[in-house]
Amino acid sequence: MREKKRRMETRLLAILGIIALLIGGEIILGVRTAGEEIAYAAAQQQWRAHPVSAATQTPYRKANTAHFILKDGAAHIPKIELSLPTIEHEAKAAGAASALLTVGKQSKKVYLTFDDGPSRNTPEVLDILKRENVKGTFYLLGQQVKQYPKVLKRIADEGHAIGNHSYNHNYRELYSDFRGFWSQIRKTGKAIQEVIGYEPPLVRAPGGTFLNFNKQYFDLMGRAGYVVMDWTVDSGDSKRVGVPAKEIVADVKKGTLSADTVVLMHDGTGHGETVKALPEIIRYYKAKGYSFEVMTPEMKQVQFRIADRERWDRKPVSQAWIQANIDPVQVATGEPVKQPQPPTGGTTPKPPIQKSDPLLMQLKVTTDSGELELASNQFRSYQDITYVPVRLMIEKLGGTITFDEAKGVLLLNVNGLEWAIDWKTGKPMQLEIDGTLTILPWETQMKGNLLWVPLRQALEVSHVQFLSYELQVVDPNKSSSQTDENAKAEDTKAEETKQERAEP
Structure with missing residues (x-):
């Protein structure tokens, strides 16, 4: 009887010794990574009812990992409850490991x-x-x-x-x-x-x-x-x-x-x-x-x-x-937007705005003679200078444009003050009191059948003081009637410019 009791005590001490060894190793080595945990669990098959693969040990090892708190330099050892894995645990673990390996391969x-x-x-x-x-x-x-x-x-x-x-x-x-x-x-x-x-x-x-x-x-x-x-x-x-x-x-x-x-x-x-x-x-x-x-x-x-x-x-x-x-541009996607098919017997719908289209911007300029509101197609920037169609600007300021056939120039009149643009060269000129013309140190541009002038300089020579400006995003879902009206107005101005170009 005593011999049997002694053998049981010996086995218990051996088990406690192994547990202490494991605990000591965990405290010394510190926290393990997931990969280390799998490898570590693979060496613990003596705790299992039947052998399994290393990958399937993870749930079992996590379920039985003790957490240790150091108190006054000594390790506090909580109660450890050992449990055997079930067939259901094995199946779930094997599936999880397989999925993990698959994801790892696909992620490269x-x-x-x-x-x-x-x-x-x-x-x-x-x-x-x-x-x-x-x-x-x-x-x-x-x-x-x-x-x-x-x-x-x-x-x-x-x-x-x-x-x-x-x-x-x-x-x-x-x-x-x-x-x-x-x-x-x-x-x-x-x-x-x-x-x-x-x-x-x-x-x-x-x-x-x-x-x-x-x-x-x-x-x-x-x-x-x-x-x-x-x-x-x-x-x-x-x-x-x-x-x-x-x-x-x-x-x-x-x-x-x-x-x-x-x-x-x-x-x-x-x-x-x-x-x-x-x-x-x-x-x-x-x-x-x-x-x-x-x-x-x-x-x-x-x-x-x-x-x-x-x-x-x-x-x-x-x-x-x-x-x-920069702000008017917003490149959003890398694919074209498919155009919808018109319904049977109906009219062709207007195509949607491309996702890669730039944002439509409106420029509002405040001067001492009032405000100039310019649609997105009525101003453009080049080398830090904002240009506008000269006829549009003069008309918005309440001025007039006439053509002097003898001198071959466009005469621009704002508030009774005149300046000119040479029709052949596009050179802007200041009209002096004695009637002579002095070339101004800036350039005009002919784009899209319209004569464009730098906004600030054109306002200055017209004796109109530039006060401030504001850029606003235009709602693309706005009613198309206003857009169509603006387009017609621009077409009319372009046609008038063509006629002016042809007159000289």
Whole structure:
């Protein structure tokens, strides 16, 4: 009897010793990660009624993990209740582990991106992507879009993503002044829209943003709705002329294998070796378990940090320029809006506003002679100067315009004060007391059959004092009657301008 009792005590002490050892290990090592917890539980099969896989130990281990609180330097050991897992626990755990592994595999995404196209190389790139059942993202140059519109159309039709990569890739023009960068982005966006029906919000800066973008570049691009993307892996295909395909593949394989890998390649002129390297690059990422995705405006932005030094000597653009140029723009999506079909026997409905259309803005200018309200198509900005149609401005100020055939000038009269514009050259002139004309130091522009003048300067020469201005967003759902009325008025003014142009 005593021997039996002694054996039971020995077993109990052994069990308590093992528990103490486990507790001590947990206190010394600290908190375990999820992966460590699975591995740790796999070694505890002596506590289980039947062996199971390491992955299925997690629920059991979590259910029986004790929490320890140190009091006065000593470990406080709470009561431990051991329980055996059930078949239901095993099934649930196995399913959870399987789902976890599946999600982990699917979360590895690679984005193949191609800059500087479209070119003669692009169709071959598209052939390879189609054969491999892979989608890519193409960052296009505006001048190349003009040259290869059919290739751009094919890129869009085959389901690849499209981004803006400036118009001509000229670094000095792009980065010496934000206005140069903005002009190229807008010009390229328009060129793309003319081919596929929408302007893409994705943008990649030539050379990347590091040392090229400052905070204002990032802020203003985001303010207008553009999404700027860099990369995580450089294929090295543009580090010099004629980089061989073998070297391009090697550089890609040296790149970091992150959960979201963005690979920089080029399909522009002179990049035939990139085309040769592409199949091997695709095979490499497939072997690594990556899925191939296209970049979207909604995904997390891949951007380099802002450099702590400046490469370019440039000044920030003014708030007036920002309000006139950035705020009216809002590139929202990367796909065209489908047009509704007219009902049987009915009239064709007006197409909805494209999501990528710029916001309509109204400019209200306050002067000492009253207010000038200008619709979105009645003012434009160029190099920090706001222009308006001269006839429209003069009429809103209650003035008149006549044509002096002898002198070949338009005479503009506001409040009894006259100034003139030379009809042939467009030069603005001050009418002196003795009847002579002095050329003024600013320019007019002829756009859309209308003669445009800089607003502030035209007000000044008309002896009208500029007081303030306000930009307002126009409700796109406003009744179309007013819009149609404005359009008719503009058509009438344009026709009158044509007649004036023809008279001399």
